[in-house]
Amino acid sequence: MTEVACVGVGRMGLPIADRLVRAGHTVTAFGRTAETRERLHTKGVRAHSDIADVATPSTDIVLVTVLTDEQVREVCLSGPLGSRLSPGSTIVIHTTGSPTTTEEIAEVMARRDIRVIDAAVSGGPHDIAAGGLTLFVGGDSDTVDHLRPVLGAYADPILHVGALGNGQRVKLVNNALFAAQIGLVRAGVGLGARLGIDESTLLTALPHGSADSRALAGIARRGSVDSFADAVGEFVGKDLEIVRSVAAELGGDLGPIEALLTETARSI
Known part of the structure; x- marks a missing residue:
């Protein structure tokens, strides 16, 4: 199955990780506190205290569900995330923010053949638990179609709305x-x-x-x-x-x- 790394396991990220594990995927996540890591472990998620350990060369997809646009930039541009991923992997940005941020991240990651899509969400934890979160997805159509089986573990409908940034x-x-x-x-x-x-x-x-x-x-x-x-x-x-x-x-x-x-x- 797919190896998925989750960065941001709060109100939305935690139930997403849970649904992915239930769907049979291998899930790793960053947990700041021991309490968060224990909660992740009980759901079958491999939790790490260092964000550098979350993504590895075998990671297929990284889901970014942090709170703010600034945190998205920190995770994707300033942190170790991009350097740990292999060419052909994909970063999915769920956090609501600026389309410019997504486009800048995609430009940087393209140099390493890492794909980026923005998949803005509509709904809450109860929708995730039911597998019915709505996603507005911007990016290459082939990439979006490739991701549908994984995103479908927690989202339906998955609406492709055009070019990168259009999800936002x-x-x-x-x-x-x-x-x-x-x-x-x-x-x-x-x-x-x-x-x-x-x-x-x-x-x-x-x-x-x-x-x-x-x-x-x-x-x-x-x-x-x-x-x-x-x-x-x-x-x-x-x-x-x-x-x-x-x-x-x-x-x-x-x-x-x-x-x-x-x-x-x-x-x-």
């Missing part, structure tokens, strides 16, 4: 719309209050109508916009920062979405 671009639009929808639901709750309809009544009724969305459904399950914002605030807040910074970097104008993002930002 699609994810940024996705995140912008999701965050904007939270702001839109808050505005709708405000309108309902002015019309004499309480939030609980609205959130019970609206998911059955044409106004439904994934954001509205999540808010309805939590019972209020505030409760949902508390639950997802850390991740949505990070997404908002990335959306704005990358849009500015690429010269994009968020247009009317910006006002809704501002409304969402007040919620979290």
Whole structure:
């Protein structure tokens, strides 16, 4: 089976590693703490305390699921990762960040015949556990097709969205719309209050109508916009920062979405 190295085994990376082991792949991972390494060992993952030991010449695929764009750069460009991999191996970047970062890493790795794709994710640990994480994948189509059997251990659908960097671009639009929808639901709750309809009544009724969305459904399950914002605030807040910074970097104008993002930002 395939030998996979995982860098970043937190909220998303750990269940991904678990699914890969269950699918029969050989999985190694970097664990900063003894507790993390023990948790990895119990799932059948070969855990290492030194990131230099995670990838070896026999590694086929490296999955990068660290938290920030800066950490992606550190792992792929400043660390020992690239020098340990053999030609023909592939780096898969799951972390949401700048398309420019992916392109720069790919340019460096191409000199050693190491392939890079960006496979931005939509979903959470529960989706990974069910094998239903959504991937927006940018890169060479042959490389993407070659990776499908491995990525399919935890992801479905695997959507090839074009050239390298497009996975990140699609994810940024996705995140912008999701965050904007939270702001839109808050505005709708405000309108309902002015019309004499309480939030609980609205959130019970609206998911059955044409106004439904994934954001509205999540808010309805939590019972209020505030409760949902508390639950997802850390991740949505990070997404908002990335959306704005990358849009500015690429010269994009968020247009009317910006006002809704501002409304969402007040919620979290």
